[in-house]
Amino acid sequence: xxxxxxxxxxxxxxxxxxxxxxxxxxxxxxxxxxxxxxxxxxxxxxxxxxxxxxxxxxxxxxxxxxxxxxxxxxxxxxxxxxxxxxxxxxxxxxxxxxxxxxxxxxxxxxxxxxxxxxxxxxxxxxxxxxxxxxxxxxxxxxxxxxxxxxxxxxxxxxxxxxxxxxxxxxxxxxxxxxxxxxxxxxxxxxxxxxxxxxxxxxxxxxxxxxxxxxxxxxxxxxxxxxxxxxxxxxxxxxxxxxxxxxxxxxxxxxxxxxxxxxxxxxxxxxxxxxxxxxxxxxxxxxxxxxxxxxxxxxxxxxxxxxxxxxxxxxxxxxxxxxxxxxxxxxxxxxxxxxxxxxxxxxxxxxxxxxxxxxxxx
Numbered sequence: 001x002x003x004x005x006x007x008x009x010x011x012x013x014x015x016x017x018x019x020x021x022x023x024x025x026x027x028x029x030x031x032x033x034x035x036x037x038x039x040x041x042x043x044x045x046x047x048x049x050x051x052x053x054x055x056x057x058x059x060x061x062x063x064x065x066x067x068x069x070x071x072x073x074x075x076x077x078x079x080x081x082x083x084x085x086x087x088x089x090x091x092x093x094x095x096x097x098x099x100x101x102x103x104x105x106x107x108x109x110x111x112x113x114x115x116x117x118x119x120x121x122x123x124x125x126x127x128x129x130x131x132x133x134x135x136x137x138x139x140x141x142x143x144x145x146x147x148x149x150x151x152x153x154x155x156x157x158x159x160x161x162x163x164x165x166x167x168x169x170x171x172x173x174x175x176x177x178x179x180x181x182x183x184x185x186x187x188x189x190x191x192x193x194x195x196x197x198x199x200x201x202x203x204x205x206x207x208x209x210x211x212x213x214x215x216x217x218x219x220x221x222x223x224x225x226x227x228x229x230x231x232x233x234x235x236x237x238x239x240x241x242x243x244x245x246x247x248x249x250x251x252x253x254x255x256x257x258x259x260x261x262x263x264x265x266x267x268x269x270x271x272x273x274x275x276x277x278x279x280x281x282x283x284x285x286x287x288x289x290x291x292x293x294x295x296x297x298x299x300x301x302x303x304x305x306x307x308x309x310x311x312x313x314x315x316x317x318x319x320x321x322x323x324x325x326x327x328x329x330x331x332x333x334x335x336x337x338x339x340x341x342x343x344x345x346x347x348x349x350x351x352x353x354x355x356x357x358x359x360x361x
Contacts, residue, residue, distance in 0.1 A: 107131050122148045126161055138169045156186045160194055167198055189219030196228055201336065205236035223252035227269060234276060235338065246273045264290040268303045280311035298327045306339050318348050325356040332357070 111128040118124070129144035145165035148158040163178035179195040196211030212229035219225050230245035250273050256266040267290035275283030287304045294300060302324040309317035321340075325331055334340060335353055343349040 105135075108135070120151055122151050122155070122158060125151070129161075129165060133165075133168060141165060142169055154185060156182050156188070156191065159185065160191065163194060163198070167201075172198065172202055187214075187218065189215045189217075189222050189225050192218065193222075193225050193228055196232065200228070200232055200235065203235075203338075205232055208232040209236055209238075221252060223249055223256060223266075223269065226252055227273060230273070231276070243277060246277050249273050262293055264293050264297065264300060267293075268300055271303060271307050275307045275310040280307075283307045283311060296327075298324055298329045301327065302329045302334070306337070309340060309343060314343070314346070317343065318346065318352075321349070322352055325352055 108128065108131050111124060111131055114124045115121075115128065125144045125147045129141045129148075132138075132141035132144065142165055145162045149155070149162050152158045159178050159182035163175045163182065166172075166175035166178055175198050176195065179191065179198060182191045183195065192211050192215035196208045196215060199205070199208035199211060209229070209232045212225060212232050215225040216222070216229050226245060226249040230242050230249055233239075233242035233245055250270060253266045253270045253273065257263055257270070260266070267286045271283045271285075271287035271290065274280075274286065284307060287300070287307045290300050291297075291304060301320060305317045305320035305324055308314075308320055317340075321334065321343075325334070331353055335344075335357075340349075
């Protein structure tokens with residue numbers, strides 16, 4: 001088949017193949033974006049047939065139909081999915097590019113292609129929004145987040161997403177307004193928890209307490225909400241309430257751990273709750289258990305640094321922070337974390353913020 005170019009249409013009697021990007025079909029290590037849009041009269045049971053490069057044109061000519069997915073020189077021809085296949089394939093390509101650390105611009109182009117096929121599906125706009133954020137293009141990311149609420153003005157998820165987008169863009173007032181709109185539509189524990197989080201980040205602890213209290217009222221068995229409320233009590237100087245609420249959060253986290261003994265998220269939460277109560281021994285025990293299960297999770301690495309700092313192990317905390325930053329943990333989040341506030345005066349901490357902060361720009 002040789003080389004095809006973006007936007008080219010290959011027409012035969014049974015189907016149309018759309019080339020999404022310029023690729024040498026014979027290159028064994030390049031991704032091919034070849035889609036068959038109008039399916040032919042081949043199998044319609046959704047089966048997949050693996051073919052080789054030389055067989056692709058022949059299969060299309062034979063009316064195979066469906067979608068041709070190619071990675072390297074192996075092709076998979078899925079049957080009978082039509083335009084939906086084009087959209088799903090574009091999303092698949094975009095996510096594969098992002099996962100494998102490829103050019104983010106290519107991922108954005110693929111997300112846009114999916115939106116072109118169906119501009120009314122909000123999920124693709126959220127995917128594109130996140131891709132723009134990863135590129136640092138905040139304004140375009142916000143445009144996509146707003147588009148979701150325009151498509152679905154009564155969607156709680158859409159307004160929660162917009163609130164999160166504004167939060168990522170450091171637009172406090174707009175974020176609060178979006179979360180409050182979500183609450184008006186459906187006053188759930190998670191909606192109040194989102195509102196409480198934005199108040200907490202901006203150190204409006206009394207407002208955070210009110211929001212988290214409402215969250216625990218609506219979701220009394222939600223460990224995350226209970227832990228958030230304990231944090232807010234602690235930050236607002238209500239020590240007795242904080243300690244009692246941490247105990248409730250710990251009990252809920254243990255319940256999660258009974259359901260799944262390998263639940264590293266529950267272990268991480270337990271580590272943080274114990275550390276914040278002043279129980280360094282149990283805090284370190286649970287974060288080490290979690291890391292023993294998943295040594296690569298950067299969130300767990302950062303949590304270990306936090307637990308070490310709460311335990312007074314400053315040198316260990318700084319060393320673990322460096323590991324977290326080197327593996328991609330957001331420097332901005334660490335710089336604003338009240339649990340690390342005591343480290344901000346250390347030259348080592350400032351040097352890391354400068355080093356990894358500039359490298360992430």
